[in-house]
Amino acid sequence: MAKGDRVFTDIASVVRELKPSYPVYCVRPEVLVRNARRFIKLFPGDVLYAVKCNPHTRVLEALYEGGIRHFDTASLPEIAQICEAYEDAHSYFMHPVKTRAAIEMAYRVYGIRHYVVDHIDELQKLYEETEKGRNVIAVVRMTTPKAEGTLFHLAGKFGASEAESVALLKKAKKLGMEVGIAFHVGSQCMDPGAYTSSLEMVGRVIAEAGIVPQCVDVGGGFPARYANMEPPPLEQYIDAVREGLRRIKLPPTVEVFCEPGRALVATGVSLLVQVQLRKGDQLYINDGIYGSLQELTTSDMRPPARLVRLEGGTANEFQTYGMMGPTCDSVDVVPGAFHLPVDVKEGDWIEIDQIGAYSNAIATRFNGFYPETFVTVMDDPVAAQLSDGPGAPSVVAA
Ligand SMILES: Cc1ncc(COP(=O)(O)O)c(C=O)c1O
Known part of the structure; x- marks a missing residue:
């Protein structure tokens, strides 16, 4: 393991300790x-x-x-x-x-x-x-x-x-x-x-x-x-x-x-992003197609995602959302729909899984946004828990 590496037992601890307003790669x-x-x-x-x-x-x-x-x-x-x-x-x-x-x-x-x-x-x-x-x-x-x-x-x-x-x-x-x-x-x-x-x-x-x-x-x-x-x-x-x-x-x-x-x-790294604003069914997050999610613009694959909230529980009902990237460019929209609880709000985190391939490797510095924080997490990633249901179980980190 790399020297000075920050190691967390699970995704909830990452959120609790860092409360990151920047994207975090969680390496398993x-x-x-x-x-x-x-x-x-x-x-x-x-x-x-x-x-x-x-x-x-x-x-x-x-x-x-x-x-x-x-x-x-x-x-x-x-x-x-x-x-x-x-x-x-x-x-x-x-x-x-x-x-x-x-x-x-x-x-x-x-x-x-x-x-x-x-x-x-x-x-x-x-x-x-x-x-x-x-x-x-x-x-x-x-x-x-x-x-x-x-x-x-x-x-x-x-x-x-x-x-x-x-x-x-x-x-x-x-x-x-x-x-x-x-x-x-x-x-x-x-x-x-x-x-x-x-x-x-x-x-x-x-x-x-x-x-x-x-x-x-x-x-x-x-x-x-x-x-x-x-x-x-x-x-x-x-x-x-x-x-x-x-x-x-x-x-x-x-x-x-x-x-x-x-x-x-692919399965060995997830990405923790934060919701900066919700507009109806659009979530403005802190990473996008000029950062870790560029590969999604050239393919049909959709990574699984789950909500991570510090306290208060989350709704059991799910809906689909679009995700908007952080840059001023209006094409910075993450393709596809993400299934998450209906009550997603500003300040919530979302863990996007299966992001180990062609993510940090191709991220740009456009508009001053560059995802570069890596932590080590020892729990099971989202995909391991995904069934055919509408979304992965959400995590409450309190
Ligand atoms: C020459 C070559 N080998 C291997 C790879 C890895 O491919 P993959 O990630 O699909 O396994 C690539 C990807 O572009 C490639 O160009």
Whole structure:
């Protein structure tokens, strides 16, 4: 646990002690440790945590405690953060477009061996900045078709076609580099079958190129549970990966990787916000789409929320509310409806759960608002208590 960390037994104690008028990230290290251990136990290969998803040290420390030693890093600062914090960690440079300086530093200073490429010019860059590819594994990122129900399809920006991937593998080999193949089915992928069909593409590329890769990386995309979204259990995704691997009959020398972000951290952090004003069924809160809740503008998922009040009890009846962010920008409106007791009032707190992925990592400083307070909480998060009902039970902290 981080030095100077404030630790609370439950969310009620956070509210009682801090009475925060600013947003507070509540990190549940036990949940993160559990998530990491479960993933590592189930996945048939190395689990690379996608640092971009949540690079906060408290999150990284919990994942490390849970056994994560491999990290998907997509920038030089991420590589430095991991390599300098954890001596026994392995970092992989998984961004398909890198500056020459970043490649050179990653190679020379941090000894990084794996680099993703999806274009012939990037491969050339890699060759030129790394002593002609000595000890380098060029991991070819393939594009995959959009899977049913995937919330973020990442192939729009990155990824080589099957034919381009074959050409890249051959060229890298010719240049004297080791090779690998990677893909990303898209974030919050609701269809486990996407991993099997993407691995079949990998199989076709390997056969066509006539090259045995050093590694095959099935990427991230493993989903988290949200208030309105119940994905199949992780076991089904792992089965789908195993089935894909079985179909393409990789030699046992080939290392298998995955790069989960969301599935490891979403459930491990909640966000405590305060109601600054109520206007009918609109709640003006102290965080919004320029802060921790930006991801909600680009997706349909809704995090569960519950009311936290210091004293006096709360109504048993629920209604839906809209939430308005703190900035002066009129588009700073949190999409979707939140089910909370009918008597929400100014000064109440709301705990928004499942906020560990792509929240603090992408928050801006717009309008002077920047969520940056982190505490550790040892109770069960809201989602653990959510049923199909209209809202999570409220908490009275008196
Ligand atoms: C290359 C790569 N790997 C892994 C991830 C993590 O994805 P997820 O959080 O969906 O597991 C991302 C997310 O953008 C990514 O771009």
